[in-house]
Amino acid sequence: MIALAIIIGVAAGVLSGLFGIGGGILLVPALALVLGLDHVEAEATSLLAIIPVAAVGAWRQKSYGNLDVRSGLTIGAFAAVAAVAGVALVNVLPVELVRYAFAVLMLYVAWRMASSAIKQLRAGADPALPDGQ
Amino acid sequence: MPSTRISQLVVLGLATGIFSGLFGVGGGIVLVPLLVLWIGFDERRAAATSLLAIVIAASAGAATQLIYGNVDLVAALTVGIPAVGGVLIGTWLQQRIPVAMVQLLFSVMLVGVAVLVAFQ
Numbered sequence: 001m002i003a004l005a006i007i008i009g010v011a012a013g014v015l016s017g018l019f020g021i022g023g024g025i026l027l028v029p030a031l032a033l034v035l036g037l038d039h040v041e042a043e044a045t046s047l048l049a050i051i052p053v054a055a056v057g058a059w060r061q062k063s064y065g066n067l068d069v070r071s072g073l074t075i076g077a078f079a080a081v082a083a084v085a086g087v088a089l090v091n092v093l094p095v096e097l098v099r100y101a102f103a104v105l106m107l108y109v110a111w112r113m114a115s116s117a118i119k120q121l122r123a124g125a126d127p128a129l130p131d132g133q
Numbered sequence: 134m135p136s137t138r139i140s141q142l143v144v145l146g147l148a149t150g151i152f153s154g155l156f157g158v159g160g161g162i163v164l165v166p167l168l169v170l171w172i173g174f175d176e177r178r179a180a181a182t183s184l185l186a187i188v189i190a191a192s193a194g195a196a197t198q199l200i201y202g203n204v205d206l207v208a209a210l211t212v213g214i215p216a217v218g219g220v221l222i223g224t225w226l227q228q229r230i231p232v233a234m235v236q237l238l239f240s241v242m243l244v245g246v247a248v249l250v251a252f253q
Contacts, residue, residue: 113170
């Protein structure tokens, strides 16, 4: 079971680096289903585990020349405050309904992201590729 | 780098925080598409900015959870250390894949997350 948790940990890290996400999408299930933590513990433990992962990813991106430090810090500070409001809203809003609306919104965003990506791929240009690659 | 106005950064932060608090999804899943589609960042800069924002937001969240005693340190290390290795691979890989391809893969992942959110 430890081996499986380690493998999922590596996979979560790869997704984190590739997509700029925390990796909680894999870490929470790994902690809950593989290591047997309850749901609250899994979410909380995932948050702690994500910190060094995102920090190392941000540091690598900084050395690749992709990081705008001011933007990252500002967004992060406001996100930290707003997350408290988000958690509070769970108790007020019809969460079932909002969840489906969110899923539909994500599908729409996926479609927008995909169509813009396909347009770029068809154009064949990749202006953001660093020099010499 | 195109300069982002402070008002845009505030809106990005608030939207990211509210959605992640509301649905228990990580901030990156909300923030990266906003940076790409609204601000016009390419996938690499969006991912880089998102990772730094996650460090700040996750630190605040984890500090609260530590106080409540919900964190399992051994479990955090068990998945966290391999994940740090993984993020080195992921960021390395990302520099070698065309940004548009990373964006396409991201949209595939979003579909997966949408399904998870709908059926959780």
